[in-house]
Amino acid sequence: MTALLTPRNVFIVALIALLxxxxxxxLLTGHTFIVTLFTRIVILAMAAxxxxxxxxxxxxxxxxxxxxxxxxxxxxxILAKEGIGSGFVQWPLALLVSGLFALSVGALCLRTRGVYFxxxxxxxxxMIYYVAIGLDRYGGDDGLTxxxxxxxxxxxxxxxxTRFYYLCLVLxxxxxxxxxxxxxxxxGLVIQGGRSNERRMxxxxxxxxxxxxxxxxxxxxxxxxxxVLLANHTNFISPAIMHWTRSGDLIVMVVLGGMGxxxxxVIGAVALLVLExxxxxxxxxxxxxxxxxxxxxxxxxWQLILGPMLLLIVLFARGGIDGLLMRARRD
Amino acid sequence: xxxxxEQCLNGIQLGMLLFLLAAGLTLVFGIMDLVNLAHGxxxxxxxxxxxxxxxxxxxxxxGAVLALGASLLVGMAVEVTAIRRLYGRDHLDHVLGTFGxxxxxNELVRLIWGPAGMTLSLPSQMLSAVQVLPGxxxxxxxxxxxxxxxxxxxxxxxxxxxxRVGMLIRAGASNREMVGxxxxxxxxxxxxVFGLGAALAGFAGLMxxxxxxxxxxxxxxxxxxxxVVIIIGGIGSIRGAFVASIIxxxxxxxxxxxxxxxxxxxxxxxxxxxxxxxxxxxxxYMLMAAILVFRPEGLFPAANR
Numbered sequence: 001m002t003a004l005l006t007p008r009n010v011f012i013v014a015l016i017a018l019l020x021x022x023x024x025x026x027l028l029t030g031h032t033f034i035v036t037l038f039t040r041i042v043i044l045a046m047a048a049x050x051x052x053x054x055x056x057x058x059x060x061x062x063x064x065x066x067x068x069x070x071x072x073x074x075x076x077x078i079l080a081k082e083g084i085g086s087g088f089v090q091w092p093l094a095l096l097v098s099g100l101f102a103l104s105v106g107a108l109c110l111r112t113r114g115v116y117f118x119x120x121x122x123x124x125x126x127m128i129y130y131v132a133i134g135l136d137r138y139g140g141d142d143g144l145t146x147x148x149x150x151x152x153x154x155x156x157x158x159x160x161x162t163r164f165y166y167l168c169l170v171l172x173x174x175x176x177x178x179x180x181x182x183x184x185x186x187x188g189l190v191i192q193g194g195r196s197n198e199r200r201m202x203x204x205x206x207x208x209x210x211x212x213x214x215x216x217x218x219x220x221x222x223x224x225x226x227x228v229l230l231a232n233h234t235n236f237i238s239p240a241i242m243h244w245t246r247s248g249d250l251i252v253m254v255v256l257g258g259m260g261x262x263x264x265x266v267i268g269a270v271a272l273l274v275l276e277x278x279x280x281x282x283x284x285x286x287x288x289x290x291x292x293x294x295x296x297x298x299x300x301x302w303q304l305i306l307g308p309m310l311l312l313i314v315l316f317a318r319g320g321i322d323g324l325l326m327r328a329r330r331d
Numbered sequence: 332x333x334x335x336x337e338q339c340l341n342g343i344q345l346g347m348l349l350f351l352l353a354a355g356l357t358l359v360f361g362i363m364d365l366v367n368l369a370h371g372x373x374x375x376x377x378x379x380x381x382x383x384x385x386x387x388x389x390x391x392x393x394g395a396v397l398a399l400g401a402s403l404l405v406g407m408a409v410e411v412t413a414i415r416r417l418y419g420r421d422h423l424d425h426v427l428g429t430f431g432x433x434x435x436x437n438e439l440v441r442l443i444w445g446p447a448g449m450t451l452s453l454p455s456q457m458l459s460a461v462q463v464l465p466g467x468x469x470x471x472x473x474x475x476x477x478x479x480x481x482x483x484x485x486x487x488x489x490x491x492x493x494x495r496v497g498m499l500i501r502a503g504a505s506n507r508e509m510v511g512x513x514x515x516x517x518x519x520x521x522x523x524v525f526g527l528g529a530a531l532a533g534f535a536g537l538m539x540x541x542x543x544x545x546x547x548x549x550x551x552x553x554x555x556x557x558x559v560v561i562i563i564g565g566i567g568s569i570r571g572a573f574v575a576s577i578i579x580x581x582x583x584x585x586x587x588x589x590x591x592x593x594x595x596x597x598x599x600x601x602x603x604x605x606x607x608x609x610x611x612x613x614x615x616y617m618l619m620a621a622i623l624v625f626r627p628e629g630l631f632p633a634a635n636r
Contacts, residue, residue, distance in 0.1 A: 061423050108620050111627055115366050115422050115566065119558045120623065126555045127616035134609030244555060248368075248430045255427055301442055307435030314428045315416055 008325035012263050023162045035165050042168045043229045045269035048253040050222035056260035057183050058215050059195030063118045064125025065250050068220045070242035071098045072227025077144040077237040087150030098224025099217050106216035132239040143238025180262045191215050258322025267321050336467050338588040344473050346580025347480035351535035352557035353572040355528030361567030362504045362524050368429040371550025372436035377402045377533025378540040382449040391454050398537045406529020410522045437547050448546035476538050563622050565629025579615050586611040
């Protein structure tokens with residue numbers, strides 16, 4: 001049993017417990033904004049988990065993953081605008097559209113590898129971004145306000161903040177569990193084998209292209225689901241969430257948390273987004289320590305610190321936070 | 332017809348601009364095997380430098396020359412401090428590291444120049460339009476862009492194909508260990524190549540500065556177009572980048588101008604004006620997809636890859 005009590009497992013359980021108890025804390029202190037913030041974190045963690053499936057396990061570095069968040073969100077937004085409010089129609093359709101887009105883009109992109117793959121996924125997501133800007137009927141550049149969250153009738157009410165948070169958290173945990181099952185299945189082993197040596201996998205008779213394509217589609221659909229949740233969370237969808245820098249953020253979350261670790265991206269998403277919230281305060285505090293008073297406007301420049309920090313993580317901590325936790329076990 | 336010629340000129344002008352960016356990207360990729368997302372930041376910095384120096388010296392040309400030199404220096408400084416550590420690593424590391432640089436540069440620019448954009452005004456003689464063909468008037472400055480970029484492309488060709496440094500650059504692209512073994516300072520060569528790429532990006536930025544507002548993040552969207560260009564042209568090939576930039580520029584400008592009208596022939600007016608803009612922004616990506624299907628290595632694959 002002692003093998004279960006590694007620093008890493010303790011950390012993961014603590015993080016899940018923290019996420020689960022968060023609304024209670026918010027209720028006790030009255031800081032309800034924290035639930036809103038963490039709903040967003042949980043949703044983006046889901047997107048990062050889906051990206052990790054193709055990037056961490058399949059070795060397919062997709063730089064266009066935010067496009068699926070946008071597709072999922074836009075399906076909800078467009079259907080809501082056209083008067084179809086039922087979640088039973090909206091959600092499956094959103095997943096279907098994300099899956100079909102992943103299928104067609106994947107069929108093209110997976111013909112290439114390496115840098116080409118990075119740039120092509122980037123270019124296709126940029127294409128979707130411009131298409132969304134071109135959709136004048138659905139808000140174009142300004143985005144589309146969603147009047148009403150998906151309607152699940154009497155079964156589930158999405159409009160309650162706390163309930164919605166728990167729904168997102170449960171869906172995230174299911175996604176993580178699903179991913180764990182996938183990567184340890186025969187299918188997942190083929191995908192991972194393809195990452196280490198694709199030619200060898202083909203030589204022993206696996207049609208790696210098909211396996212990778214299916215993997216790409218699964219990741220696209222999971223990310224589409226996070227888009228569905230995000231649109232319902234913010235009641236708004238705009239091209240900005242598909243901007244390529246958002247795809248970059250997702251990659252950062254995955255690498256920060258630990259690539260190729262099932263739970264890593266969740267840690268990465270929480271770490272990055274909490275850091276984004278906390279860095280401005282940290283800068284304010286640091287300037288207070290250094291010059292004795294708060295430097296006006298210094299807080300705004302948190303990206304000046306975040307950027308080099310990313311560079312350092314890349315250079316010195318390849319396994320991400322999860323890698324550090326793993327190493328803690330070995331010592 | 333006149334409108335068509337004008338749009339073609341616009342397309343060529345956009346293509347020339349893309350070439351300046353794509354040439355730097357493809358040089359850096361071909362020689363150092365590095366994916367540089369921060370290339371767009373160098374473009375932005377070139378534009379900011381140009382706006383600042385032009386205001387300082389009171390002359391557009393002096394400002395442009397100073398900005399070009401400054402971009403070169405910034406590029407070499409970035410190479411020495413950060414980029415150098417990324418060589419030989421995974422492409423994902425390049426993506427992440429240079430993505431971090433983008434965040435850094437955006438904030439740095441905001442810190443130095445403030446969040447509001449800048450404008451750069453042109454000397455009065457460049458503001459007029461000239462008659463390029465009977466009945467076709469075209470702004471002088473846009474012609475200046477086309478011509479200077481052509482000159483730069485020619486110089487780049489001479490530099491890479493006809494000089495000793497160019498010979499080393501080409502040698503570095505085909506076999507870096509051998510070049511190092513023959514006693515060439517490969518580190519210095521890399522710094523120079525990166526600086527050259529930065530100067531080209533900065534040049535693109537400063538040429539574009541008078542047409543657009545100089546603002547934070549201006550290099551990010553055009554960078555993706557430059558990526559599309561080098562995919563179509565073949566990664567690592569400057570000639571491919573040149574041809575592909577003109578194709579992409581023409582398709583983009585002409586498509587935007589004429590596709591909505593073309594759609595009106597087949598669709599209702601309403602549907603055409605909805606679909607038109609969305610479809611015309613998709614066209615170059617569809618071209619890229621087609622290239623990928625039929626010639627995955629690009630139009631002019633670099634010989635040694």
